[in-house]
Amino acid sequence: MEAEETRESGVAGEPGLAREGYAVAAESGAAAESGVAGEGSRVAGESGVAGDPAADPISLRRATATLGGRPVLRGIDLTVRRGEVVALLGANGSGKSTAVRSVVGQVPLSGGELALFGIPRRRFRDWARIGYVPQRTTAASGVPATVREVVSAGRLARRRFGPPRKADRAAVQRALELVGMADRARDPVSALSGGQHQRVLIARALAGEPELLIMDEPMAGVDLASQEILAGTLREQVAGGATVLLVLHELGPLEPLIDRAVVLRDGCVVHDGPPPRAVGQHALPGHDHVHPHAAPDAEPIRTGLLT
Numbered sequence: 001m002e003a004e005e006t007r008e009s010g011v012a013g014e015p016g017l018a019r020e021g022y023a024v025a026a027e028s029g030a031a032a033e034s035g036v037a038g039e040g041s042r043v044a045g046e047s048g049v050a051g052d053p054a055a056d057p058i059s060l061r062r063a064t065a066t067l068g069g070r071p072v073l074r075g076i077d078l079t080v081r082r083g084e085v086v087a088l089l090g091a092n093g094s095g096k097s098t099a100v101r102s103v104v105g106q107v108p109l110s111g112g113e114l115a116l117f118g119i120p121r122r123r124f125r126d127w128a129r130i131g132y133v134p135q136r137t138t139a140a141s142g143v144p145a146t147v148r149e150v151v152s153a154g155r156l157a158r159r160r161f162g163p164p165r166k167a168d169r170a171a172v173q174r175a176l177e178l179v180g181m182a183d184r185a186r187d188p189v190s191a192l193s194g195g196q197h198q199r200v201l202i203a204r205a206l207a208g209e210p211e212l213l214i215m216d217e218p219m220a221g222v223d224l225a226s227q228e229i230l231a232g233t234l235r236e237q238v239a240g241g242a243t244v245l246l247v248l249h250e251l252g253p254l255e256p257l258i259d260r261a262v263v264l265r266d267g268c269v270v271h272d273g274p275p276p277r278a279v280g281q282h283a284l285p286g287h288d289h290v291h292p293h294a295a296p297d298a299e300p301i302r303t304g305l306l307t
């Protein structure tokens with residue numbers, strides 16, 4: 001594995017590095033950028049650099065990152081194995097989003113190593129294998145677009161610059177159906193609720209039929225009905241063999257799907273193993289609590305993992 005070099009990391013907007021970032025395109029919804037990521041995918045395919053088929057989709061070692069002059073990641077190890085569903089947990093500001101943004105090339109690592117599907121980050125080009133749902137943004141980004149157009153942007157990395165083919169249109173339709181938005185396909189995204197926006201962003205990631213799905217707080221601000229739809233969608237992806245990394249504040253309806261939890265505190269991993277038992281609606285920072293069935297004089301359950 002090669003050491004990460006800052007200059008190799010995909011900084012959005014840095015010349016020559018747009019090719020690195022399907023995630024950049026995914027966040028901005030910018031067609032041109034996604035198209036460039038598509039070129040990366042083609043290059044990887046042609047050169048046969050597919051990596052070891054059994055390699056871990058994400059392998060982050062001793063990763064450090066600095067933002068605004070402050071160390072935000074302080075030597076984290078994060079491995080996500082094939083077919084696993086891993087939850088990345090931790091208090092506000094512990095570095096969860098920075099960790100996933102470093103994985104998708106949006107935050108440069110100042111040290112450590114990152115490999116994607118067994119390929120060192122600096123040589124990885126096959127961004128179509130990764131679907132990224134950024135932390136809550138609007139799907140519209142001020143650009144007038146329909147739901148179908150936004151979801152279609154998620155297909156660009158697979159399209160290799162050509163017009164959409166039948167398979168592309170079918171993948172977009174399927175993604176819309178998976179998140180229950182097929183009946184809104186022609187609507188402008190500006191007319192959607194927050195939870196519907198989130199479903200569209202997830203459909204955009206799913207349209208690329210990624211092997212690895214990375215979602216940053218997919219349930220944030222999403223109503224219960226949408227949460228159930230998203231949980232069902234994710235269950236289907238996992239059943240189909242997808243690998244998933246989720247940044248979460250609480251496990252909620254996704255709890256039954258989670259294989260492993262990695263908990264960050266102040267940019268360091270403080271737990272890597274089974275989801276902490278008390279994690280859930282009530283065990284998050286500031287939410288130490290007494291169960292209703294506990295003895296009246298019982299101490300609050302304090303996992304210490306999240307606070």
Ligand SMILES: Nc1ncnc2c1ncn2[C@@H]1O[C@H](COP(=O)(O)OP(=O)(O)OP(=O)(O)O)[C@@H](O)[C@H]1O
Nearest residue numbers: 067068069072090091092093094095096097098099
């Ligand atoms: N662009 C930036 N410039 C400077 N500091 C930043 C930047 N982005 C994030 N940070 C800081 O880095 C730290 C980690 O932020 P990050 O968003 O990774 O945390 P998080 O665990 O995802 O938090 P939350 O649960 O609130 O989303 C925070 O202290 C944050 O203020």
